[in-house]
Amino acid sequence: MAGLGEGSQKKRKLTDVPEIEIDVSAPEPPSKKALRKAKKKVAEPTADSTTKEEAAVPSKEQDASQKRSDYGIWIGNLAFSVTKDDLRKFLISNCTFADTTITRIHLPKGQEKFGKAQNKGFAYIDLANDKAVKEAVGLSEQLLAGRRVLIKDAKSFDGRPKKSEQEGPSTKPPSKRIFVGNLGFDATKETIEEHFGQCGTVTHVHVATFQDTGKCKGYAWVEFEDLAAAEAAVKGFMMVDEDEEDDEGSGEEESGKSRKSKKPRQRRVWVNQLLGRRMRMEFAEDATTRYKKRFGKDGEGKRNDESAITEVEDGRPEQESTGDKPQRSRSEKPKRSKPEYSRYDKETVQKLSGAIVEPQGKKITFD
Numbered sequence: 001m002a003g004l005g006e007g008s009q010k011k012r013k014l015t016d017v018p019e020i021e022i023d024v025s026a027p028e029p030p031s032k033k034a035l036r037k038a039k040k041k042v043a044e045p046t047a048d049s050t051t052k053e054e055a056a057v058p059s060k061e062q063d064a065s066q067k068r069s070d071y072g073i074w075i076g077n078l079a080f081s082v083t084k085d086d087l088r089k090f091l092i093s094n095c096t097f098a099d100t101t102i103t104r105i106h107l108p109k110g111q112e113k114f115g116k117a118q119n120k121g122f123a124y125i126d127l128a129n130d131k132a133v134k135e136a137v138g139l140s141e142q143l144l145a146g147r148r149v150l151i152k153d154a155k156s157f158d159g160r161p162k163k164s165e166q167e168g169p170s171t172k173p174p175s176k177r178i179f180v181g182n183l184g185f186d187a188t189k190e191t192i193e194e195h196f197g198q199c200g201t202v203t204h205v206h207v208a209t210f211q212d213t214g215k216c217k218g219y220a221w222v223e224f225e226d227l228a229a230a231e232a233a234v235k236g237f238m239m240v241d242e243d244e245e246d247d248e249g250s251g252e253e254e255s256g257k258s259r260k261s262k263k264p265r266q267r268r269v270w271v272n273q274l275l276g277r278r279m280r281m282e283f284a285e286d287a288t289t290r291y292k293k294r295f296g297k298d299g300e301g302k303r304n305d306e307s308a309i310t311e312v313e314d315g316r317p318e319q320e321s322t323g324d325k326p327q328r329s330r331s332e333k334p335k336r337s338k339p340e341y342s343r344y345d346k347e348t349v350q351k352l353s354g355a356i357v358e359p360q361g362k363k364i365t366f367d
Contacts, residue, residue: 068104068126069103069104069126069127069128071126071127071128071129071130071132071133071154072104072124072125072126072127072133072153072154072155073124073125073127073133073136073137073151073152073153073154074122074123074124074151074152074153074154075087075122075123075124075125075149075150075151076121076122076149076150076151076152077121077122077147077148077149077150078119078121078122078123078144078145078147078149079144079145079146079147080110080113080118080119080121081116081118081145082107082119082123082144082145083107083119084105084107084123086144086145087105087107087123087125087144088102088105090139090142090144091125091136091139094139094142095132095135095136095139096135097127097128097131097132097135100128101127101128101129101132102125102126102127102128103126103127103128104124104125104126105123105124105125105126106123106124106125106126107119107123108120108122108123124154126154133153136151137151137152137153139151140152172282172283172284172285173283174227174230174231174234174283175227175230175283175284175285175286176203176223176224176225176226176227176229176230176286177221177222177223177224177230177283177284177285177286177287178221178222178223178224178230178233178234178281178282178283178284179219179220179221179281179282179283179284180192180219180220180221180222180279180280180281181218181219181279181280181281182218182219182277182278182279182280183216183218183219183220183274183275183277183279184216184218184274184275184276184277185215185216185217185218186215186216186275187207187216187220187274187275188207188216189205189207189220191274191275192205192207192220192222192274193205193222195271195274196222196224196233196271198238198269198271199224199229199230199232199233199238199271200224200225200226200228200229200230200232201224201225201226201229202222202223202224202225203223203224203225204221204222204223205220205221205222205223206220206221207220208220221284230283232271233271233281234281234282234283236270236271236272236281237268237269237270237271237272238268238269238271239266239267239268239269240266240267240268240269241264241265241266242264242265242266242267
């Protein structure tokens, strides 16, 4: 044990190594963190300069090549696989103008499908003159990639619905009765009444249901007691005052300190969703007004016999300028033609209806 202790305490003899000289007056070397910051500062301006130079060059070329023109077309119903080259070839091959007449093609990109780029089904193409626009519009309904394209003037807005003059979600005048659409098939009269009860008192709910199952068809009519409740339901939300009671400040009030009256905060309560579906609400006509329009004296359901007849009994056409009207007795009524079954023949109709078919032909007896 003693020998082991003595051996462990022996020191190693070092070989002859040149001494290291240290300059105490030299500055402290930078740390690794400082070196990383220095590298970032050096890299940032070079990256910015290169990106700015690269971005500046194509922007000038794009301004020169894709300059917007006063003449252009809109082309729709495109296949999602159509490219700009396909559009260019389609116009050049079917029109008389040159390739230089097409100044710009804007084909918006859609979502990729199966790793392939797709367009959104339409494009805007700028042309050099009005004559080229008219010639390109004449190619409407032509086939491109198996689809008949629709081409219109880019400045033509024919077919677009006109903006309603009245602002708001409904174009009909306000009334206590509203129409509710986009309901779920599981919606019931009770759930609708409870949901719209947040706006105000509901007097009547009429739900359109299927005859066989009794489930909701997806729409209903709701009638309120107040007009303000119906307006809130059509807007889809209503403002409710929040009750703010500060328990901590009750002691201050008891001590006699006066407080300025603050306006109560309001929060918005949404009523435009039911059973996870966003409903469509609009004002509806009152029941009496609707009934008069349909079944009144001049309603849609009533036919004016005098206006329906265009010829007099002798076969001559009625003179509209003189205002003469044929005179008929009250017993005479216009004969209505019976509906003919176009889908089934006569024998099939008799079998389906269960009618008794009278025998036709002669009875043949054999000896």
